Amino acid sequence: xxxxxxxxxxxxxxxxxxxxxxxxxxxxxxxxxxxxxxxxxxxxxxxxxxxxxxxxxxxxxxxxxxxxxxxxxxxxxxxxxxxxxxxxxxxxxxxxxxxxxxxxxxxxxxxxxxxxxxxxxxxxxxxxxxxxxxxxxxxxxxxxxxxxxxxxxxxxxxxxxxxxxxxxxxxxxxxxxxxxxxxxxxxxxxxxxxxxxxxxxxx
Numbered sequence: 001x002x003x004x005x006x007x008x009x010x011x012x013x014x015x016x017x018x019x020x021x022x023x024x025x026x027x028x029x030x031x032x033x034x035x036x037x038x039x040x041x042x043x044x045x046x047x048x049x050x051x052x053x054x055x056x057x058x059x060x061x062x063x064x065x066x067x068x069x070x071x072x073x074x075x076x077x078x079x080x081x082x083x084x085x086x087x088x089x090x091x092x093x094x095x096x097x098x099x100x101x102x103x104x105x106x107x108x109x110x111x112x113x114x115x116x117x118x119x120x121x122x123x124x125x126x127x128x129x130x131x132x133x134x135x136x137x138x139x140x141x142x143x144x145x146x147x148x149x150x151x152x153x154x155x156x157x158x159x160x161x162x163x164x165x166x167x168x169x170x171x172x173x174x175x176x177x178x179x180x181x182x183x184x185x186x187x188x189x190x191x192x193x194x195x196x197x198x199x200x201x202x203x
Contacts, residue, residue, distance in 0.1 A: 005085055005086035006056050006057075006086065006087065007056070007057045007083060007084065007085055007086070008039075008054040008055060008056055008057060008061075008083065008084045008086070008087055008088060009054060009055060009056075009057050009060070009061040009062075009081065009083055010040075010052065010053070010054040010061075010081065010082045010083055010084055010088060011052070011053060011054070011061060011065055011079055011080070011081050011082075012051070012052040012079070012080045012082075012184065013049070013050070013051060013052075013065075013068075013074050013077060013078060013079045013080070014048065014049065014050040014051070014077055014078055014100060014101075014184070014185070014186045015048050015049055015050075015072060015073060015074050015076060015077025015078070016047055016048040016077070016100075016110040016111050016114075016189060016190075017047075017048045017049070017072055017073055017076075017077075017111065018046065018047070018048075018111050019044060019045070019046055019047075019048065019049070019072060020046070022044055022045070022046070022096045023096065025044055025071060025072075026044060026094045026095075026096060028071065029042060029044075029067070029068065029071070029094045030092070030094050032064065032067050033053075033055075033064050033067075033092055034092070036055050036060040036061070036063060036064050037055055037056055037060060038053050038054070038055045038060070038061070038064050038092045039053065039054050039055070039087060039088070039089035039090065039091060039092050040052050040053030040054050040088070040089045040092060040093075041053070041089070041092075041093045041094075041095065042068075042093070042094045042095070043095050043097045043100050044072075044094065044095070044096060044097070044100070045096070045097045045098055045099050045100050047099060047100060047109065047110070047111060048072070048077075048100050048110075048111070049068070049072045049074055049077075049100060050100035050101065050186060052089075053089075053092070054084060054087070054088050054089060056087075057083065065079070078184065078185050078186070080184070100186070101159060101186045101187060101190055102158075102159060102160060103159055103160055103162065103163065103190055103191075103194065104160050104163075105163050105194050107193075107194055107197035107198070108163075108190050108191070108193045108194035108197065109193055109197075110189045110190055110192075110193045112193070113193055113196050113197070114189050114192055114193050114196075115180070115188070115189070115192025115193070115195070115196065115203035116202075116203065118179075123179070126177075126179040127148065127149075127150070127179075129177065131176065131177050132177045132178070132179050133152060133170070133175045133177065133178045133179070134148060134150055134151040134152060134179050134180075134181075135151065135152050135154070135178055135179065135180040135181075135191075136148070136151045136152065136153050136154070136180070136181060136182075137154075137159070137162060137180050137181070137182045137187045137188055137191045138182055138183060138187070139156060139157060139158065139159070140153075140155055140156065140157060142183065143155075148181065151181075154169070159187060159190075162187075162191055162194075163194060166194070166195060166198065167198075170195075170200075172195075172198060172199035172200045172201065175200065176201055176202060177201075177202045178195060178200055178202065178203045179203075180192065180203070
């Protein structure tokens with residue numbers, strides 16, 4: 001007999017939030033998610049939570065998301081839903097990490113400060129402002145697919161290289177306005193926090 005593919009609901013999410021006692025949190029999440037046949041990976045660190053998980057359609061995913069919200073307030077962050085025609089991940093993992101998006105810069109703390117969020121209309125106005133440095137924070141395999149017209153591509157292979165680019169190529173005394181974009185938002189939050197810590201005024 002062949003296994004019949006089972007549709008799964010999928011949710012990608014992240015939130016910067018101060019978390020404590022990570023091993024206990026890890027245990028709670030694993031135990032709660034098991035009966036719902038969840039799969040995927042969740043990263044938890046003192047700075048927050050980041051992950052993509054799935055569960056069989058029909059109401060299995062939402063209880064897990066609701067529980068994550070109770071523990072971490074994840075619904076106050078970014079959630080993006082999709083679906084898969086079959087089980088998209090083999091296992092369910094909750095990993096303890098030093099950072100939910102690795103930058104290796106202690107000054108980058110979105111729980112303390114972060115750049116200004118803008119609407120689509122405000123973004124379009126920024127693109128028309130000649131004083132704005134438009135910065136792409138993605139890796140080269142993403143920027144090679146395409147970038148905004150006039151955007152600066154730092155040509156970074158990993159996000160940890162972003163701070164090196166800023167230190168070498170940008171000056172807070174000269175570059176008064178910076179607009180940045182990424183794929184899901186998490187890089188921009190951390191990158192903007194780093195740039196504010198380094199003296200950039202308007203990010």
